Amino acid sequence: GENVEQHPSTLSVQEGDSAVIKCTYSDSASNYFPWYKQELGKGPQLIIDIRSNVGEKKDQRIAVTLNKTAKHFSLHITETQPEDSAVYFCPRNDYKLSFGAGTTVTVRA
Amino acid sequence: NAGVTQTPKFQVLKTGQSMTLQCAQDMNHNSMYWYRQDPGMGLRLIYYSASEGTTDKGEVPNGYNVSRLNKREFSLRLESAAPSQTSVYFCASSEVSRVFSNQPQHFGDGTRLSIL
Numbered sequence: 562g563e564n565v566e567q568h569p570s571t572l573s574v575q576e577g578d579s580a581v582i583k584c585t586y587s588d589s590a591s592n593y594f595p596w597y598k599q600e601l602g603k604g605p606q607l608i609i610d611i612r613s614n615v616g617e618k619k620d621q622r623i624a625v626t627l628n629k630t631a632k633h634f635s636l637h638i639t640e641t642q643p644e645d646s647a648v649y650f651c652p653r654n655d656y657k658l659s660f661g662a663g664t665t666v667t668v669r670a
Numbered sequence: 671n672a673g674v675t676q677t678p679k680f681q682v683l684k685t686g687q688s689m690t691l692q693c694a695q696d697m698n699h700n701s702m703y704w705y706r707q708d709p710g711m712g713l714r715l716i717y718y719s720a721s722e723g724t725t726d727k728g729e730v731p732n733g734y735n736v737s738r739l740n741k742r743e744f745s746l747r748l749e750s751a752a753p754s755q756t757s758v759y760f761c762a763s764s765e766v767s768r769v770f771s772n773q774p775q776h777f778g779d780g781t782r783l784s785i786l
Binding site: 593595603604605606607610627659660661662663 | 710712760762772775778779
């Protein structure tokens with residue numbers, strides 16, 4: 562089955578700096594790569610996703626890049642703001658493994 | 671649109687009591703899911719329903735039952751609650767029934783359940 566590793570598990574950045582979270586996957590047949598954000602007290606919410614026929618996708622301050630050769634995809638947040646503090650997930654494609662523990666991002670004012 | 675609605679938002683039970691968590695979605699999605707989230711464990715899939723009339727076990731199904739009442743509603747039942755089931759429970763839905771991994775899931779805001 563699919564194995565996805567997410568790093569780092571925690572990330573603290575100064576407001577205005579950039580944050581990068583990386584996920585490495587094992588199944589070369591994977592073709593859909595989503596990122597979810599979970600704010601305190603809320604359910605996870607899809608913030609951006611990419612399919613395997615695209616190398617990069619941007620939406621305002623967030624972007625996802627995909628490297629199919631190296632089998633990893635990354636979430637980039639630029640000009641971080643306090644509201645970016647949350648847990649970010651790249652869920653495994655194999656539903657039986659569900660979501661991992663994610664990356665806890667803290668933006669320091 | 672409300673999206674995915676979960677009730678109740680909070681509940682405290684005593685060991686051995688039973689409880690049904692309710693979930694409804696208004697997006698006409700085929701697939702629905704129940705997860706639990708524990709500190710440091712991420713979200714783990716309990717049960718899912720790929721389409722109306724079908725249900726299947728996920729990663730941690732023991733101690734739970736589900737019912738896909740209709741296309742909109744998917745309930746989770748604890749027949750005899752145990753302290754180990756203290757958790758935050760999330761319901762989610764997605765559009766595609768066949769290929770789980772290729773469509774986004776829409777989540778409710780969770781039910782916080784404590785079992786004493």
